[in-house]
Amino acid sequence: MTRAFNWLIPHPLLTLILTLVWMLLQNELSAGMVVFGVILGVIIPWGTSIWWPDTPKGFRLGKMISYSFVVIWDIIVANIQVAWIVLTVPTSKLKPAWIVVPLELREPEAITMLAGTITLTPGTVSADLSDQGHSLLVHVLHTDDPDGVLDDIKTRYEARLLEIFS
Amino acid sequence: MTPQIISTYLAGLSLIIGSGFVVVGVIGLLKFNDPMTRLHAPTKVGTVGIGMLLAASIVHSYGIGEPSTHELLIMAFLFVTAPISANFIAKVNIHRRACETPPAPPEDDTWSTLNVPEGNIEADKAT
Numbered sequence: 001m002t003r004a005f006n007w008l009i010p011h012p013l014l015t016l017i018l019t020l021v022w023m024l025l026q027n028e029l030s031a032g033m034v035v036f037g038v039i040l041g042v043i044i045p046w047g048t049s050i051w052w053p054d055t056p057k058g059f060r061l062g063k064m065i066s067y068s069f070v071v072i073w074d075i076i077v078a079n080i081q082v083a084w085i086v087l088t089v090p091t092s093k094l095k096p097a098w099i100v101v102p103l104e105l106r107e108p109e110a111i112t113m114l115a116g117t118i119t120l121t122p123g124t125v126s127a128d129l130s131d132q133g134h135s136l137l138v139h140v141l142h143t144d145d146p147d148g149v150l151d152d153i154k155t156r157y158e159a160r161l162l163e164i165f166s
Numbered sequence: 167m168t169p170q171i172i173s174t175y176l177a178g179l180s181l182i183i184g185s186g187f188v189v190v191g192v193i194g195l196l197k198f199n200d201p202m203t204r205l206h207a208p209t210k211v212g213t214v215g216i217g218m219l220l221a222a223s224i225v226h227s228y229g230i231g232e233p234s235t236h237e238l239l240i241m242a243f244l245f246v247t248a249p250i251s252a253n254f255i256a257k258v259n260i261h262r263r264a265c266e267t268p269p270a271p272p273e274d275d276t277w278s279t280l281n282v283p284e285g286n287i288e289a290d291k292a293t
Contacts, residue, residue: 075245076214086190094198100269100272123206137268
């Protein structure tokens with residue numbers, strides 16, 4: 001039974017997300033559309049499963065949802081901070097800096113999420129990954145304390161992602 | 167105060183806040199002079215700016231009684247794609263040496279963008 005389920009729905013979360021995306025695209029809620037969404041949600045992951053060779057070993061959905069709320073809140077705060085910097089700090093007084101983040105995360109999916117989060121949050125853009133994937137290069141717009149920013153990234157985001165993908 | 171009036175005011179407020187953020191993003195893009203710092207303003211301010219404009223659209227659609235939520239999809243795709251385009255622009259900046267050279271990584275040899283095979287360096291400089 002479990003094997004049949006795994007064969008039919010190799011990625012349950014992807015199925016759920018595809019169904020949801022289909023329903024949002026339709027922009028109306030009707031039973032027929034839900035059924036069609038579920039059919040699409042089953043067929044697409046099944047048909048593309050050969051291009052998904054490695055799934056991350058662990059994935060905790062509950063922690064992921066609380067992580068999303070932290071990130072959405074940080075995005076709003078980040079936007080106000082960056083808008084303030086843009087409007088008040090003159091170009092000559094700006095202190096940009098490179099930060100190197102040593103990574104404890106190893107799964108490509110987790111590193112991608114960390115890089116995306118860093119780009120969307122306070123004054124930082126993730127720029128590059130080292131050739132073996134052990135550190136992440138981050139550019140900071142304006143900071144007096146690069147180590148503080150590094151600590152923030154490590155404790156606020158990477159620690160949470162380590163819990164999600166464990 | 168009928169729901170229609172409230173929703174109109176809310177939509178108007180969201181439009182003002184959203185366009186304010188977009189304007190700040192444009193100012194940031196024009197004001198700074200280094201390619202890497204210029205990248206910051208549009209990537210971040212754009213997300214909330216456009217997010218608020220889409221929120222106005224949702225509020226307005228509920229106000230006139232034709233609920234519409236697929237703006238949420240635009241927001242979701244924007245949040246997923248904005249970091250990727252920012253990352254690519256940053257990589258191009260590093261590759262073209264348009265910014266300060268980043269410090270070397272502690273564990274590995276070099277950054278993947280700077281990791282050009284020996285024979286290609288001359289051809290790389292020529293372009």
